[in-house]
Amino acid sequence: MNNKFIETNEESLAALVKKGLKPADHELADSKTPAFKDNPFKLGVASGDPLSDSVVLWTRLAPEPLAEDGLGGMPNRKVPVQWEVAEDQNFRYVVKQGLSLALPELAHSVHVELDGLEPKRYYYYRFKVGSEFSPVGRTKTAPPVGASIPSLSFAVASCQAWYHGYYTAYKHMTAEELDFVLFSGDYIYEYAINSNNLVRPVRLSNAHNVKTVTLDQYRLRYSLFKTDPDLQAAHAAFPWVLTWDDHEVENNYADEDSQYGAFTYQFLQQRADAYQAYYENLPLRSTAIPDGPDMRMYRKLTYGDLAEFNVLDTRQYRDDYSSVIVSGPEANVRLDPDRTILGDEQEQWLINNLRNSQATWNVLAQQVVMAEIDRDTGSGESYSMDQWDGFVADRERIFSAFKEYKVQNPVVLSADIHRHVAANLKEDFKDPDSASIGTEFVATSIASDKDGSETDGYGPVWLGNDHVKLYNAQRGYVRCHVTPEEWRTDHLIVPYITSPGAPIRTRASFVVRNGNPELQEVSTETNVKNEKTHV
Structure with missing residues (x-):
């Protein structure tokens, strides 16, 4: 991206984070614990990006989370925060401890990048400010790279519009035994919240009845969503691996192009503010510290020799489009070989990872639907430009890499559409008899x-594509259990x-066998196979 955004902070965010993680003696001397009006840990704790010897711990001080300036009721001063990590939840066997600074420039968030941990084991962690303790969180490190492991379990979640209802799915997820949670985008939504969309029986100030475009508004929106106790519990129960989609900034944005007519310089400032708030509020590594309107989110995580996760960013580098849905001759624009959803650098990074992978299962953890979905149930064709259908050449290059490098068992994990879908990824989507080269959940x-609802008006459209094997329009999440022999996904x-x-x-379950990418639906405890509606 070539932009003219000018960084106006006196210190870069990277320098501020470093100052918070490793404060000098004089900085500690200048810091002071304020007298809090209430518990400063009302936004909970979290961990993320587990490696075999490392994990990120997070909290943010906010005794008044819904303070309208977005600062959580915190004073404009550095605050020392103690942290400790133990082998047990009673903290009798502490293995790591330290002191960080919560800085006002970073909304008093704390990111602790631990290293020197043991692989594939649980740890407990907590924070302390003055006499106040945070809730206790539990995290888990990954197994050693290349190690033979018998199984892996994780959940996939996305799209949590707080105002549309309760996070009941997280309450159930927290009772699971998972290695991590993958969050695939739309952690917040930028829309104004008012009586037209607010389901929860709460009263909010007018500060929430605005479209978020500034740093203080994004900070307040994260605070609102993160006050949910079920979301906090899910963060405290497992490490999370996060990527974003569009609503962390605004609906359907593409690179530096706003969908609401903002000038480029205005939108880049908005994007910089949105990215900073995203970093402040989530357990992300220092590699993701934003540089103005740019933030590196794509990365790779490996679980032994079993699975390699390529976490993608399909929003920050994509080409724009003039119409969301294209039909007839207009649809030819999607075939432009120069159109990209990943950007050249990320695409090459992904292809190199696929070429060199030794993992049994190779995962693309990303945002928008990759399978081709023809939305015209008649003789014509109609496609969404917001999904991979709008970037056909990019998709074909990835599929070609699957074949050329004999990538083992490609699995694509997606979200965005607020629907459960399972599909075969075809060598030729126009030919139902062509080979499947991967699977998508x-x-x-x-x-x-x-x-x-069980289905809706889009159900016949999606199921009219022969490679789509499930369409369901209810709320929930995906659970995956992976072994060397098979991949099982429960919707x-x-x-x-x-x-x-x-x-x-469980609405439906599918199994993919090692070496055979065809989806196989399996019966569940609720006999949902017989309930499945094929419209």
Whole structure:
């Protein structure tokens, strides 16, 4: 990206983070613990990006999370924060401890990048400010790279519009035994919150009834969403691996192009503010510290010799489009060989990873649907430019890499559409008899679009594509259990979220065998195979 954004901070965010992680003696002397009006840990704790010897710990001080200036009721001063990591939840066997500074320039967030940990084991962590302790979090390191491991379990979540309902799915997820949670985008939404979309029985100030475009507004929006106790519990229960989609900035943005007509310089400032708030509020490594409107989110995580996760960013580098849905001759624009959803650098990085991978399962953890979805159920063709269908040449280059480098068992994990979908990735989507070269599982939303339903008006459209084997429009998440022999994905749903307390059940389950990318639906404890609706 070539932009003219000018960094106006006196110190870069990277320098500020370094100052917070390794404060000098004089900086500690200048810091002071304030007298808090209330518990400063109201936004909870979190961990993320687990490696075999390392993990990131996070918290943010906010005794008044909904203070309208976005600063959480914190004074404009550096605050010393103690942290400790133990082998047990009672902290009898502390293995790491230290002191960081929560800086006002970073909304008093703390990111502790631990190293020297043992692989494939649980740790407990907590923070302390003055006499106040945070909740206790539990995290887990990854196994050694290349190590033979028998299994891996994780969940995929996305799209959590807090105002559309309760995070009941997280309550159920927290009861699972998982190695980590993959979050695939739309952690917040930028829309104004008011009586037109607010389901929860709460009263919010007018500060929430605005579209978020400034740093203080983004900070307040994260605070609002993160006050949810079920979201906090899920963060405290597992390490998270996060990537973003569009709503962390604004709907359907593409690189430096706003969908709402903002000038480029205005949108780049908005993007810089959005990216800073994203970093401040999530357990991300220092490699993700934003530099103005730029932030490196794509990265690789490896779980022994079992699975390699390529975490992608399909939003920051993509080409724009003039229409979301294209049909007829207009659809030819999507075939332009120069169109990209990844950008050249990220695409080459991904192809190099695929070429060199020795893992049994090779995962693309990303945002938007990769499978071709023709939305014209008749003789014509119609496609979404916002998904990989708008970037056909890019998709074909990835598929070609699958074949050329004999990539073992490609699996694509997606989100964005607030629907559960399972699909075969075809060598030729126009030919139902062509070979499958991979599989795709799309996780529905945690809360976005309210309760949802078993199917909807889009169901016949999606299922009209022969390679699509599941379409469900309810809320929930995806659970994956992976062994050297097979990959099992369970699509879990809750019947409602507009009131609390919904049960959860498995809507459908699919197995992919090592060496055979064809989806195989399996029966579940709820006999959902017989319930499946093919419209």
